Amino acid sequence: MRPRLFPLVWLLLALPLAWISYDYLFGETYYGGYVHLTGRIAAWLMLLALAMTPLRLTFPGAGWARWLLAQRRYVGVAAFAYAAAHLAAYLARQDWSVIREDAATSGMISGWIAFAVFAALAVTSNDAAVRRLRAAWKKLHRLIHLAAILVFVHWALTAFDPVLAYCHIAGLVLIEGWRFAMLRRRTPAA
C-alpha cells in the first residue's frame, strides 16, 4: 500500500529524535529538556498508535484511515525508540546508586515494566514474528493497553506537576472508550 510513502513516514518519525539527540549531545539542549521531550513524544506516538484502530472502525470506507492503520507498526516502533532514548539518557546521566534507589519507587517500577513491554512489542513488530507466534502475537500485542496505563502512571508519579499527565490519562481513557464503543457496535450481542 503506497510503498513510496514508507520512507517518508520513517523520516517523519525519526527526524525529530535525530534532531533533539544531536542538540542534546552537541548543542544547547539540557538533560531535563531531552528527557521530557523524548518521554512526551513516546507517549504521543503511543496514543496515536492506539487511536488508529477506532479511527479505522469509525471510518471503515476511508482510504486515509486504512493507510493510517497500515502505519501503526512503524508508529509503535518509533514510540519505543523515543522511550529507549528517554531511558538511555537517564541511565547515562545518573549514578547507579540513584538508579537503584529510584528503582524501588512505584513511579520508576511502572516505567521499567512499561519499557519491558514496549521492548517485547518492538522486537516482535515484524512479519517473521507474526508468522512464528501466530495467535500468540495478537495476545502479546494487546499488552500495549497495559503498557499505556503504566506509561501514564510513571509520568504522573514522577512529574513535578502531574496535571499534564492527568490530561494525557484523560486522552487515553477517551481513546480506549472510543475503541470499546466501536468494537461493540461492530459485533452486536447475539
Next chain:
Amino acid sequence: MRFGILTAFALCVTVAAPAFAQGSLLDPNSATQQQLAAVPGLAPLAAQIVAKRPYASPAAFDAVLAAGNLTPQQRTQVYLRAWVPMNLNTATPQDIMLIPGMSTRMMNEFREYKPYKSIGQFRYEIGKYVPKTEVARLEQYVLVPK
C-alpha cells in the same frame, strides 16, 4: 493549583524579606559577628557561630543552630537572611531540604539534574517547574563551582 501555591509562596517571601530578594543573604563563613547578631534569633549565637567556622554545608550550620536551641521554624527564619552557599553537585538531600519552602518533589528535581555545569542549567531545569521569581529565589541558595 500547586503552581499557584508556589507563586503565592514566592510572593510572600518577597514581601516578607525584601533584603533577601535583593540577593543579600549573609554567608555565615564570612559575615562579621555584628552582621550575624543583627539577624533575628541569632544574637545569642553570633559569637559561637563565628568560633565554629568554617561550615562546609548548610547542614553543618544547621547543626550549630539546633545545638543553640533554635527551633526548626526559627532556623527557617534565619535561612531567609543567612545561608551557607550550597554546591549543587555535592549537596545532600538534607542540605537541600533546609532551603525555606523546599518540597520533597523539588528536592528530587534538584538532585535529578546533577551534575550541573552552569547556573544557566539550573535556571533552565528548575525554570520548567516554577516561575522565574521562584527560580531567582532558589538560586540565591545554590552555587555551581566553575
